[in-house]
Amino acid sequence: MLILWQTILLNIQYHQINMDWRTLFPAFYPEKNDKEANRDNKCSKVEFADIGCGYGGLLVDLSPMFPDTLMVGMEIRLKVSDYVSDRVTALRTAHPGQYQNIHVIRTNAMKYLPNYFHKGQLNKMFSVS
Ligand SMILES: C[S@@+](CC[C@H](N)C(=O)[O-])C[C@H]1O[C@@H](n2cnc3c(N)ncnc32)[C@H](O)[C@@H]1O
Numbered sequence: 573m574l575i576l577w578q579t580i581l582l583n584i585q586y587h588q589i590n591m592d593w594r595t596l597f598p599a600f601y602p603e604k605n606d607k608e609a610n611r612d613n614k615c616s617k618v619e620f621a622d623i624g625c626g627y628g629g630l631l632v633d634l635s636p637m638f639p640d641t642l643m644v645g646m647e648i649r650l651k652v653s654d655y656v657s658d659r660v661t662a663l664r665t666a667h668p669g670q671y672q673n674i675h676v677i678r679t680n681a682m683k684y685l686p687n688y689f690h691k692g693q694l695n696k697m698f699s700v701s
Contacts, residue, residue, distance in 0.1 A: 589687040591677075593618065597642055599672035618642040618689065623681045623699040628656035630698060631674040632663065641695075643674050644688075646681040653678035 594601040600616040620638070622630050625645025634643060647653040656676040663671040677688070 588690075589684070591688060593642075596644070596675035596677075597672065599669075600642060616640075616642050617693055618644045619693070619695040620644070621646060621681075621685075621689070621694055621697045623685065623697060624648070624701060625656060625676060626652060626700075628659055628674070628676060630700070631656070631676075632659070632671070635671050635674045639670075639673060641673060645674070645676040646679050646685065646688075647676055648678070648680050650678055 597616065619641050620634065620643035622628075622643065622645040625631060625647050628645055631643055631645050645653075645656055647656060653676050660671060660675055679685075679688075
């Protein structure tokens with residue numbers, strides 16, 4: 573019986589996805605060779621998640637309201653997530669120093685949401701369906 577429970581528990585453990593958030597939010601992460609910043613653990617963490625972010629309207633609106641908070645949209649449709657990614661890139665180019673705190677991941681949030689974040693990491697989660 574004990575072995576059966578151990579097997580079940582092992583199988584439902586979430587597999588943490590090793591995300592390199594630096595690629596999405598380079599302005600919020602120190603350079604890899606910035607030993608001082610790395611030692612002080614100055615890396616920010618995503619705190620807001622927009623589940624099924626669609627074309628990213630909520631992220632774009634929230635970005636200037638919470639400029640120090642990292643927010644990620646999760647979108648299952650490839651073309652839509654590509655659109656959001658291009659939209660963020662265009663906004664960052666048009667408004668230097670702004671919109672650095674938002675980006676998108678193409679994923680099935682229903683299936684993989686817990687794999688992206690540590691326990692207690694998210695402060696807000698939005699989902700408009
Ligand atoms: C009704 S739209 C809402 C879009 C946006 N939140 C808004 O308010 O404009 C729902 C979005 O969720 C996405 N979606 C549906 N299931 C999803 C899933 N399992 N993981 C990630 N995104 C999903 C859809 O592709 C769609 O873009």
